[in-house]
Amino acid sequence: MPIPGAGNVDCRVVAGQLRQSVSSAYPLKILAPHAGPPLDDRHPAVSYLMSYGGGIVHGDRIHVNARVGSKCALVLLTQGSTKVFRPKPDTSEQTFQTIIIDVEPDALLCLLPDPVTCFKDAMYNQRQSVTLHSPTTSSLVLLDWMTSGRMSRGERWDFGKYFSVNVIRTPDRVVVRDALLLQKQDHFARRLESVDAFALIFILGPAVAEVAQAFREEHRAQRIKPFRPNATREHATEEEGIKWSVSEVSEHGIVGVAVRAAGPSTEALKEWIKRRLVSLKPVIGDSVWSMYANSF
Numbered sequence: 433m434p435i436p437g438a439g440n441v442d443c444r445v446v447a448g449q450l451r452q453s454v455s456s457a458y459p460l461k462i463l464a465p466h467a468g469p470p471l472d473d474r475h476p477a478v479s480y481l482m483s484y485g486g487g488i489v490h491g492d493r494i495h496v497n498a499r500v501g502s503k504c505a506l507v508l509l510t511q512g513s514t515k516v517f518r519p520k521p522d523t524s525e526q527t528f529q530t531i532i533i534d535v536e537p538d539a540l541l542c543l544l545p546d547p548v549t550c551f552k553d554a555m556y557n558q559r560q561s562v563t564l565h566s567p568t569t570s571s572l573v574l575l576d577w578m579t580s581g582r583m584s585r586g587e588r589w590d591f592g593k594y595f596s597v598n599v600i601r602t603p604d605r606v607v608v609r610d611a612l613l614l615q616k617q618d619h620f621a622r623r624l625e626s627v628d629a630f631a632l633i634f635i636l637g638p639a640v641a642e643v644a645q646a647f648r649e650e651h652r653a654q655r656i657k658p659f660r661p662n663a664t665r666e667h668a669t670e671e672e673g674i675k676w677s678v679s680e681v682s683e684h685g686i687v688g689v690a691v692r693a694a695g696p697s698t699e700a701l702k703e704w705i706k707r708r709l710v711s712l713k714p715v716i717g718d719s720v721w722s723m724y725a726n727s728f
Contacts, residue, residue, distance in 0.1 A: 437494045441508070443477040444501030450475040459484045460494050467507070468719030474505045474540060474639075476717045481508060481545070487515030490555065494529040498541075505540040505639075507720050509727055513546045513579065516554040516591070526555035526593070537566035540639045542573040542716060544709075544724055547629060547698060549579045550591035553616075561599040564607075564637065567685030571637025573712065574598065575705070579698045580628045588628070589614075589621035600634060600686070607683045608634065608690070627694045629701040636681060636688030643711045644689045650708070651678040673697075674704045 434457035441462060443452040450470070456462040460483060467476040481496060488494065500506040508531075516527050535541045541562065550556050564570035576598055581587035593615050600608040610632065614620055635644040676693035695701030706725060713721040 435495070437492055439481070439494070439496040441479045441496065441498035441506070442501075443475075443499070443504045443506050445475050445503045450477060450504065452477045452479070454479055459488070459492055460496070462496075465723070467723075468717050471505075471717055474503050474538075476505045476507065476720045478507050478509065478720055478723055481510050483514075486512070487517050488527050488529065488556075489517050490519040490523065490527055491525040492527050496531045498531070498533040500533065500535045500539040500541050502536045502538045504536075505542070505716050505720075507542040507544060507716055507724065509724060510545040511727060513549040516548065516550045516556045518551040518553045519555060519592075526557055528557045530558075531560045533560075533562045535562060535564050535570040535572060537569045540571040540573075540637070540715070542712065542724075544573065544575050545577075546727060547577045547579045547631075548594070548596075550581055550594055552581065552585075552587045552590045554591045555593040556591070556595065557593075558596040559599070560597070561601070563601050563603060564686060565603055567602050569638060571639035572600065572634060572688075573636075573640055573643070573709070574600070574634040575631065576633075577629065577631035577701070577705075580624070583628065583698075589624055590616070592616050598632070598634070600636065602684055602686070605684060607686050608681060610690070626696060629695045629698045631691075631693045631695075631701055631705060633691040633693075633705070634681070634688065635691070636686055639715055640688070640712070643709065643715070646711055647678050647689055647691055647708065651676070673700055676704075 437460050439456035439460045439462050441454050454462040454464045463480045467478040580589050595613045597611045673696045679690045681688045
């Protein structure tokens with residue numbers, strides 16, 4: 433009998449053909465549409481991680497395992513934000529989501545979900561662990577982001593708990609461990625009055641080296657760019673509204689960048705991310721890029 437909330441994604445190249453298999457159990461649903469023709473050096477694959485009812489209720493435990501075989505480029509997407517519903521009265525149940533992925537040599541994983549949106553008093557715990565089996569040939573783009581809540585209902589930073597942990601490792605050691613914990617009891621909302629969305633992006637490995645370099649160059653240019661009083665107000669507002677930083681990652685053969693960004697609205701940060709990840713298009717293919725871009 434399948435375990436509730438368990439899912440599996442496996443993609444590999446066999447005899448020159450992509451073979452992708454998925455399985456899932458309620459309340460999780462995984463779909464794997466056709467991802468288009470193979471590229472010169474890799475076969476693109478897409479899987480959508482979804483939930484019945486459009487969100488996660490308290491007490492749900494989602495657990496996804498995935499493997500990306502050599503010469504594959506797996507893109508994991510969602511359809512709309514991951515909504516974490518408020519708990520029932522007088523309950524201490526929390527929500528848990530775990531994603532564990534193995535990326536084999538000469539493989540690429542792009543984990544590009546829509547943001548997590550926690551409803552009032554929601555208690556959400558998330559862990560994402562990626563093992564890069566070859567520090568010099570396995571590649572990764574990992575996007576982890578969240579919103580302040582249901583702003584249309586007046587809920588801003590009104591959830592009970594948001595705890596997200598990202599671990600990136602080789603088979604024998606942890607290279608990156610990043611954690612974010614926000615709890616209502618810490619009264620953090622007052623410190624985030626001008627922010628409605630946070631994002632963390634890891635871009636690691638040779639397949640996405642040009643994407644990482646583009647972030648480095650833009651960030652360097654932003655730091656030294658002179659003030660231009662005649663710049664259009666629209667452009668200035670758009671760029672000044674997103675605050676972001678770039679940190680180098682270079683540990684045990686794994687090379688790339690970690691990008692952190694905060695935006696005044698979910699839409700502004702969405703567009704900012706999409707514009708800067710457009711250089712992924714030749715890496716994952718036009719068809720897969722359209723699926724990602726149209727998921728916004």
